Amino acid sequence: xxxxxxxxxxxxxxxxxxxxxxxxxxxxxxxxxxxxxxxxxxxxxxxxxxxxxxxxxxxxxxxxxxxxxxxxxxxxxxxxxxxxxxxxxxxxxxxxxxxxxxxxxxxxxxxxxxxxxxxxxxxxxxxxxxxxxxxxxxxxxxxxxxxxxxxxxxxxxxxxxxxxxxxxxxxxxxxxxxxxxxxxxxxxxxxxxxxxxxxxxxxxxxxxxxxxxxxxxxxxxxxxxxxxxxxxxxxxxxxxxxxxxxxxxxxxxxxxxxxxxxxxxxxxxxxxxxxxx
Amino acid sequence: xxxxxxxxxxxxxxxxxxxxxxxxxxxxxxxxxxxxxxxxxxxxxxxxxxxxxxxxxxxxxxxxxxxxxxxxxxxxxxxxxxxxxxxxxxxxxxxxxxxxxxxxxxxxxxxxxxxxxxxxxxxxxxxxxxxxxxxxxxxxxxxxxxxxxxxxxxxxxxxxxxxxxxxxxxxxxxxxxxxxxxxxxxxxxxxxxxxxxxxxxxxxxxxxxxxxxxxxxxxxxxxxxxxxxxxxxxxxxxxxxxxxxxxxxxxxxxxxxxxxxxxxxxxxxxxxxxxxxxxxxxxxxxxx
Numbered sequence: 001x002x003x004x005x006x007x008x009x010x011x012x013x014x015x016x017x018x019x020x021x022x023x024x025x026x027x028x029x030x031x032x033x034x035x036x037x038x039x040x041x042x043x044x045x046x047x048x049x050x051x052x053x054x055x056x057x058x059x060x061x062x063x064x065x066x067x068x069x070x071x072x073x074x075x076x077x078x079x080x081x082x083x084x085x086x087x088x089x090x091x092x093x094x095x096x097x098x099x100x101x102x103x104x105x106x107x108x109x110x111x112x113x114x115x116x117x118x119x120x121x122x123x124x125x126x127x128x129x130x131x132x133x134x135x136x137x138x139x140x141x142x143x144x145x146x147x148x149x150x151x152x153x154x155x156x157x158x159x160x161x162x163x164x165x166x167x168x169x170x171x172x173x174x175x176x177x178x179x180x181x182x183x184x185x186x187x188x189x190x191x192x193x194x195x196x197x198x199x200x201x202x203x204x205x206x207x208x209x210x211x212x213x214x215x216x217x218x219x220x221x222x223x224x225x226x227x228x229x230x231x232x233x234x235x236x237x238x239x240x241x242x243x244x245x246x247x248x249x250x251x252x253x254x255x256x257x258x259x260x261x262x263x264x265x266x267x268x269x270x271x272x273x274x275x276x277x
Numbered sequence: 278x279x280x281x282x283x284x285x286x287x288x289x290x291x292x293x294x295x296x297x298x299x300x301x302x303x304x305x306x307x308x309x310x311x312x313x314x315x316x317x318x319x320x321x322x323x324x325x326x327x328x329x330x331x332x333x334x335x336x337x338x339x340x341x342x343x344x345x346x347x348x349x350x351x352x353x354x355x356x357x358x359x360x361x362x363x364x365x366x367x368x369x370x371x372x373x374x375x376x377x378x379x380x381x382x383x384x385x386x387x388x389x390x391x392x393x394x395x396x397x398x399x400x401x402x403x404x405x406x407x408x409x410x411x412x413x414x415x416x417x418x419x420x421x422x423x424x425x426x427x428x429x430x431x432x433x434x435x436x437x438x439x440x441x442x443x444x445x446x447x448x449x450x451x452x453x454x455x456x457x458x459x460x461x462x463x464x465x466x467x468x469x470x471x472x473x474x475x476x477x478x479x480x481x482x483x484x485x486x487x488x489x490x491x492x493x494x495x496x497x498x499x500x501x502x503x504x505x506x507x508x509x510x511x512x513x514x515x516x517x518x519x520x521x522x523x524x525x526x527x528x529x530x531x532x533x534x535x536x537x538x539x540x541x542x543x544x545x546x547x548x549x550x551x552x553x554x555x556x557x558x559x560x561x562x563x564x565x
Binding site for chain 1: 432529
């Protein structure tokens with residue numbers, strides 16, 4: 001069964017509002033090390049995304065959102081046509097957010113009926129932010145010379161899951177469950193060699209997001225454990241997993257964060273109920 | 278400089294395997310003399326007698342070979358801020374879950390599984406029973422010790438902790454030349470290959486990675502590390518080099534090396550390490 005939604009509009013509105021300071025508290029927030037660019041696509045489907053992203057100034061607002069970060073060098077961020085469904089960070093090119101990825105995300109999520117506890121709207125927005133902050137995670141590991149013992153792809157998901165939990169329970173609930181659902185909806189049968197990929201399987205990533213959410217805010221994510229969406233065996237370990245991420249963030253990223261500016265960013269109203277309508 | 282490994286790190290990491298391998302690879306190997314003063318007072322060891330008589334031969338074998346005493350001696354140069362108990366015990370399941378503030382437990386059940394999955398003589402890939410047992414034991418010992426080291430030294434761990442412990446274990450295995458690296462990592466790979474089961478649905482919620490994923494993670498470390506050429510025939514035979522992952526293993530290894538240099542090396546006593554390095558513990562013929 002197909003459901004008609006307007007995912008592009010949702011994603012633009014929600015992301016914009018997530019990263020756009022509330023008008024009443026807006027101060028000049030900018031990270032001068034972040035250089036943004038919207039590359040003009042050739043394909044018509046991508047053109048729609050390009051125009052909406054550009055009009056909404058999503059990259060500029062992400063730059064504002066990242067204004068507390070003291071980056072030692074430039075971080076280019078661009079939306080671009082990649083020729084494949086992907087989003088990635090490259091040492092040379094910076095953050096590459098591919099129109100193909102977000103077109104695929106929107107199309108796929110629009111065609112799905114999510115199980116109880118998840119929503120398409122949260123999946124589109126949470127998926128966008130989950131992927132974007134995931135790639136920002138790669139960038140931070142590289143630019144800040146962060147030691148990463150585990151698999152970097154999982155670590156980047158942890159960055160994303162941790163960041164979206166720092167802005168109150170509602171954003172945490174919607175963004176984490178949205179990202180988790182995106183991966184569940186993407187799940188495909190694993191072949192033997194698929195395990196060689198440096199990314200976890202889609203279902204691993206689904207559970208990792210839920211676990212980070214439950215570990216950080218048990219009350220907010222308890223329903224996922226109660227319904228069995230996050231198995232109890234894993235759930236028991238989640239507070240420890242969240243604490244591990246929190247400690248890693250405090251030791252490796254926080255020294256590069258302007259605390260006063262971070263408080264300002266955290267204190268702003270990033271998301272309102274009407275953003276998802 | 279980020280990507281340069283301090284030679285000391287490699288030397289230090291070498292020692293553990295030099296100490297552990299001979300007695301495991303060669304069943305007839307005699308006990309190794311460990312200088313009485315070369316110990317880490319913060320490491321306490323224990324071979325707990327198993328309640329299940331089926332595990333008694335394992336208890337006798339590992340105790341007789343003094344694997345924990347040598348693990349403790351290897352830990353001598355590492356400055357630990359609290360006591361860590363390392364024991365072999367009956368767990369009632371395959372793995373004991375490491376708890377923050379706790380100790381390391383290697384389960385008889387896991388050791389029995391290692392024995393069970395080892396080939397009677399040799400696999401088609403040339404992995405002998407001795408290599409299979411030695412590699413898998415060293416993997417689990419280093420994996421569990423890595424978790425304790427992360428905890429004791431309060432090392433920031435990005436990524437899933439169990440994967441991080443696997444990667445640190447794999448890193449250590451590679452620091453002592455191609456022969457030992459081939460032994461330990463092929464033995465490790467055999468264990469995870471032989472352990473593999475089908476994962477579906479909520480299996481993927483497990484805090485541990487699927488066996489196949491761990492298998493490939495170790496292969497990637499082998500391919501990306503300093504013994505890459507020595508591993509080439511093996512990795513070619515199992516078609517690992519044809520996989521997209523193979524292209525990125527050198528960078529993965531460099532990142533791992535950097536993490537080790539930045540977070541663990543500052544806790545190593547250089548003088549003690551030099552002493553440990555001088556211990557005549559590896560006899561070349563024991564590796565054959």
